Amino acid sequence: MSDASAPAWWTAPSETPVGDRGRYLVARDHIARQIHSGVLKPGGKLPSERQLQDGLGVARGTIREALFQLESEGMIYRRDRSGWYVSPEPVTYDPTRWAGFMTYVAEQGRQPATETLSTTSVEAQDGVAKAMGLPLGAPVHLIRRRRLIDGRPVLVERIYVEAKRAPDLLTHDLDGSLTQILKSRYRLAVTRNRVEMQPCALIQEEAEALGVKSGTPGLLVVRASFDAAGRIVEYDHEYWRHDALRVKVDLDVAP
Amino acid sequence: MSDASAPAWWTAPSETPVGDRGRYLVARDHIARQIHSGVLKPGGKLPSERQLQDGLGVARGTIREALFQLESEGMIYRRDRSGWYVSPEPVTYDPTRWAGFMTYVAEQGRQPATETLSTTSVEAQDGVAKAMGLPLGAPVHLIRRRRLIDGRPVLVERIYVEAKRAPDLLTHDLDGSLTQILKSRYRLAVTRNRVEMQPCALIQEEAEALGVKSGTPGLLVVRASFDAAGRIVEYDHEYWRHDALRVKVDLDVAP
DNA sequence: GAGTGGTCTAGACCACCTT
DNA sequence: AGGTGGTCTAGACCACTCA
Numbered sequence: 001m002s003d004a005s006a007p008a009w010w011t012a013p014s015e016t017p018v019g020d021r022g023r024y025l026v027a028r029d030h031i032a033r034q035i036h037s038g039v040l041k042p043g044g045k046l047p048s049e050r051q052l053q054d055g056l057g058v059a060r061g062t063i064r065e066a067l068f069q070l071e072s073e074g075m076i077y078r079r080d081r082s083g084w085y086v087s088p089e090p091v092t093y094d095p096t097r098w099a100g101f102m103t104y105v106a107e108q109g110r111q112p113a114t115e116t117l118s119t120t121s122v123e124a125q126d127g128v129a130k131a132m133g134l135p136l137g138a139p140v141h142l143i144r145r146r147r148l149i150d151g152r153p154v155l156v157e158r159i160y161v162e163a164k165r166a167p168d169l170l171t172h173d174l175d176g177s178l179t180q181i182l183k184s185r186y187r188l189a190v191t192r193n194r195v196e197m198q199p200c201a202l203i204q205e206e207a208e209a210l211g212v213k214s215g216t217p218g219l220l221v222v223r224a225s226f227d228a229a230g231r232i233v234e235y236d237h238e239y240w241r242h243d244a245l246r247v248k249v250d251l252d253v254a255p
Numbered sequence: 256m257s258d259a260s261a262p263a264w265w266t267a268p269s270e271t272p273v274g275d276r277g278r279y280l281v282a283r284d285h286i287a288r289q290i291h292s293g294v295l296k297p298g299g300k301l302p303s304e305r306q307l308q309d310g311l312g313v314a315r316g317t318i319r320e321a322l323f324q325l326e327s328e329g330m331i332y333r334r335d336r337s338g339w340y341v342s343p344e345p346v347t348y349d350p351t352r353w354a355g356f357m358t359y360v361a362e363q364g365r366q367p368a369t370e371t372l373s374t375t376s377v378e379a380q381d382g383v384a385k386a387m388g389l390p391l392g393a394p395v396h397l398i399r400r401r402r403l404i405d406g407r408p409v410l411v412e413r414i415y416v417e418a419k420r421a422p423d424l425l426t427h428d429l430d431g432s433l434t435q436i437l438k439s440r441y442r443l444a445v446t447r448n449r450v451e452m453q454p455c456a457l458i459q460e461e462a463e464a465l466g467v468k469s470g471t472p473g474l475l476v477v478r479a480s481f482d483a484a485g486r487i488v489e490y491d492h493e494y495w496r497h498d499a500l501r502v503k504v505d506l507d508v509a510p
Numbered sequence: 511g512a513g514t515g516g517t518c519t520a521g522a523c524c525a526c527c528t529t
Numbered sequence: 530a531g532g533t534g535g536t537c538t539a540g541a542c543c544a545c546t547c548a
Contacts, residue, residue: 022535022536022537023536023537024536024537025469048513048514048515049514049515050513050514050515058537058538059537059538059539059540060538060539060540061536061537061538061539062536062537062538064515064516065536065537068470069456069469069470072456072470072471072472073455073456073458073470074454074455074456078515079515079546080515080516080545080546081514081515081516081544081545081546082514082515082545082546082547083514083515083546084515090453095504095506096506098508190508191507191508192505192506192507192508193505193506193507193508194503194504194505194506195503195504195505195506196501196502196503196504197452197501197502197503197504198345198500198501198502199329199454199472199473199474199497199498199500200328200329201324201327201328201329203328213515213516214280214324215323215324215327215328216327217327217454217472217497218454219454225508242454242472243454245453245454246451246452246453247451247452247453248449248450248451248452249350249449249450249451249452249504250447250448250449250450251350251351251447251448251449251450252446252447252448253353253445253446253447253448253480277516277517277518278517278518279517279518303532303533303534304533304534305532305533305534313518313519314518314519314520314521315519315520315521316517316518316519316520317517317518317519319534319535320517320518333534334527334534335526335527335534335535336525336526336527336528336533336534336535337526337527337528337533337534338527338533338534339534468534468535511547511548512546512547512548513545513546513547513548514544514545514546514547515543515544515545515546516542516543516544516545517541517542517543517544518540518541518542518543519539519540519541519542520538520539520540521537521538521539521540522536522537522538523535523536523537523538524534524535524536524537525533525534525535525536526532526533526534526535527531527532527533527534528530528531528532528533529530529531529532
């Protein structure tokens with residue numbers, strides 16, 4: 001029965017010389033092998049947990065353990081209550097190159113997209129005000145966007161811009177390069193760029209906006225761009241899926 | 256009974272207006288609150304899973320779900336079969352500054368340490384040879400080190416150095432700055448530095464060397480340093496605990 | 511409406527750490 | 530030796546997706 005309902009690419013596990021690595025690791029290896037061998041392409045859907053359960057003869061919890069392992073390795077991901085899928089290749093992000101998301105994703109042969117989730121004007125709270133060097137309560141634009149690669153949401157971001165420096169910013173189309181708008185419409189040119197990165201978990205709003213389960217591993221990228229006078233032009237928090245991104249920095253060493 | 260065995264800092268969960276967020280999230284919030292409120296200091300040990308189970312009145316699996324969530328958020332970590340502990344603050348790593356691990360960790364008021372795990376001379380395999388621009392099978396030194404902060408292992412690394420460029424390298428004390436040795440003893444000065452970062456999972460050897468469970472989230476940092484002639488001096492794979500590191504890059508924007 | 515993953519329970523045994 | 534986390538089982542019900 002289980003064989004009949006299993007997909008064509010599925011093969012029975014080999015004689016599992018378990019050793020003592022744990023059944024979930026054996027299951028992990030088995031699934032990983034199916035993926036690496038290419039029978040399942042990026043974006044492809046795995047069999048259901050209950051099918052895997054029958055096919056491998058272990059409890060569902062054990063299968064899920066194996067799937068979580070592969071998820072944290074970035075090899076598979078899930079769409080909530082829909083199923084498990086093979087992760088596409090990550091894109092490479094180079095913070096030293098001043099190319100926007102739409103540009104560098106397209107350069108890598110992938111299809112980028114941007115959705116503006118909300119635009120508001122708010123008063124800068126403690127953390128943001130301090131980071132931007134503004135007095136507490138100073139008016140700032142807050143833009144929330146979601147960005148996708150090949151139709152899959154890969155990041156959500158919150159961008160802060162000092163309202164005084166870019167009046168009516170929110171009336172523009174914000175689905176493209178914000179930096180471009182700030183430069184061409186408001187003469188705010190960026191000359192310095194600070195990037196901070198930290199592994200994190202995607203929780204609450206960010207998880208929901210990305211359609212992932214709260215607690216999924218992610219990468220937080222905080223970007224601050226400055227003009228020649230050293231004032232902040234954009235302050236941006238990007239929450240990335242952990243399997244969607246590779247960061248590459250090329251630097252000359254100070255003497 | 257459960258109260259009697261709970262530690263002094265523990266407080267009963269509030270009337271849990273569950274809503275519908277899931278009991279494990281309620282448990283997560285409860286534990287997180289205890290940590291944020293400071294009753295438990297970084298490095299401190301959480302109550303055992305079975306104590307938490309009794310105290311919160313849920314199954315052990317549910318408690319573990321909450322703990323995994325906090326782990327992936329970087330708030331707690333585990334020592335294998337010993338218990339759960341509150342994570343210390345991450346250190347900040349700035350790849351643009353040419354300071355070694357021992358230096359920048361100490362600068363942040365933490366105590367760095369290095370252990371050389373193994374030193375061997377091997378033939379460069381496909382991936383390494385290609386990355387280093389060497390012919391396949393070229394002799395390279397391979398150094399495996401573990402580095403600790405305040406006594407806690409935070410990364411393991413594999414460093415490759417072309418053997419011809421640094422004969423007898425392995426006879427030196429390698430617990431300090433390798434870059435320093437290459438510079439002073441072999442006149443190999445670095446002028447360019449390429450850094451790549453990618454969230455990953457710590458598995459097998461790396462997990463074992465760090466004393467974490469296979470599958471724990473991590474961060475892979477690949478560093479390649481070049482001399483003025485553009486030849487690779489060091490090629491290094493660092494596997495970091497995901498909660499130990501924050502990366503900060505400060506860049507001037509190319510015109 | 512059937513099937514999916516998401517959550518939860520209540521056990522059990524084990525390898526290992528700690529004392 | 531006792532306690533810890535690590536693994537595993539076999540159920541169950543739910544919210545949701547998808548056809």
